[in-house]
Amino acid sequence: SAVISQKPSRDICQRGTSLTIQCQVDSQVTMMFWYRQQPGQSLTLIATANQGSEATYESGFVIDKFPISRPNLTFSTLTVSNMSPEDSSIYLCSVASANEQYFGPGTRLTVT
Amino acid sequence: AQKVTQAQTEISVVEKEDVTLDCVYETRDTTYYLFWYKQPPSGELVFLIRRNSFDEQNEISGRYSWNFQKSTSSFNFTITASQVVDSAVYFCALSTLYNFNKFYFGSGTKLNVKP
Numbered sequence: 001s002a003v004i005s006q007k008p009s010r011d012i013c014q015r016g017t018s019l020t021i022q023c024q025v026d027s028q029v030t031m032m033f034w035y036r037q038q039p040g041q042s043l044t045l046i047a048t049a050n051q052g053s054e055a056t057y058e059s060g061f062v063i064d065k066f067p068i069s070r071p072n073l074t075f076s077t078l079t080v081s082n083m084s085p086e087d088s089s090i091y092l093c094s095v096a097s098a099n100e101q102y103f104g105p106g107t108r109l110t111v112t
Numbered sequence: 113a114q115k116v117t118q119a120q121t122e123i124s125v126v127e128k129e130d131v132t133l134d135c136v137y138e139t140r141d142t143t144y145y146l147f148w149y150k151q152p153p154s155g156e157l158v159f160l161i162r163r164n165s166f167d168e169q170n171e172i173s174g175r176y177s178w179n180f181q182k183s184t185s186s187f188n189f190t191i192t193a194s195q196v197v198d199s200a201v202y203f204c205a206l207s208t209l210y211n212f213n214k215f216y217f218g219s220g221t222k223l224n225v226k227p
Contacts, residue, residue, distance in 0.1 A: 031213055042203065042217040043157075090155055096213045103149075103157035 002027055002097040004104035012110045013083055020079045021107045023093030028073035033094040034066070037106070043092065049076045083111045114139045116206050118218035125194050126226050133189045133221045135204030141165075143209035146180065146187045151220070152200040160202075163187060194225045 003026040013019050023032065034046040047055040047068055055068040069077045080087050088111045093104040115138040125131045137146065148160040161171065163180050171178045175192045191198055204218040 033213065042219045043215070044217075045214060048213070092157065100159065100162065101147075101207075101213060101215065102159065105154075105156040108155065 001100070002029065002095050002102045004093055004095060004102055006091075006093055006104040006107050008107060009105065010108035010110075012112060015084050015111055017083055018079055018081045019083065019109060020077050021091055021093075021109075023076045023078070023104055025074045025095050027097065029095040029097050030073070031096045032070060032076045033096075033101075034068065034076075034078045035092040035094060035103075037090040037092065039088065046078070046091075080109065083109075085111045087111050114141075114144075114206050114208065114216040116204050116216050116218035118202075118204055118221050120221045121219070122222040122224065124224040124226065127196060128193050130190060130192050131194050131223065131225075133191075133202050133204075133223065135187045135189065135218060137185050137187065137204070137206045139206060139208060141208040141210065145207045145209075145212065147205040147207070147215070148178065148187075148189050149203045149205065150200045151203060157203070160189075191223075194223075196225050196227055199223055199225045 005024045007022045032049045035043045036046050037043045045058050046061045046066055047057045049055045049068045049070040051070045051073050065081055067079045090106040090108050092106045095102055117136045144165045146163045150158040168180050177190045179188045201220045201222045203220045205215045207215050
């Protein structure tokens with residue numbers, strides 16, 4: 001199994017600002033993923049982050065809005081840029097390990 | 113295209129009742145994987161089960177059981193003798209062999225178990 005931690009666990013931010021969310025895994029993993037869960041909604045994949053290459057974004061998500069870093073095999077960051085109230089969501093980091101997928105505890109973001 | 117439908121938005125039961133959460137999926141891939149996750153109020157996603165498309169055996173784990181039927185493209189989840197701690201949102205998800213790590217989630221079913 002993989003144990004995932006995220007920082008911050010929650011934050012309240014003003015519109016127009018940016019927030020960087022950190023994801024740390026207790027083991028080396030090839031693929032890391034970022035999901036968004038808007039209030040009362042399901043999870044939507046934002047992007048896949050592989051170490052040593054640029055992240056791959058899903059339809060509807062762009063790098064300028066959600067830049068991602070993946071400096072090593074245990075760490076990734078997601079930045080939510082120029083935030084608006086519509087960005088208020090839970091952002092979850094996920095990793096694939098031994099044919100299973102594990103999710104972090106999530107970061108609850110509220111944009112005012 | 114892949115799609116997961118959880119038609120039940122919210123279900124309320126009284127403790128000790130049995131409850132079944134429905135999941136219907138769509139995919140043209142012959143090899144695929146189905147999952148159930150639990151999301152308690154704290155927000156984290158808890159893995160419950162994974163099933164691959166070649167394994168139609170039903171599974172039981174304690175009070176939890178899963179019924180996989182390819183003929184109806186369904187992967188339903190039953191909680192027997194429900195408990196208040198079962199209150200959570202439950203998500204069904206699908207991935208395929210071609211892109212195992214890309215999950216397609218259903219919209220979730222919120223289960224309220226009242227004492």
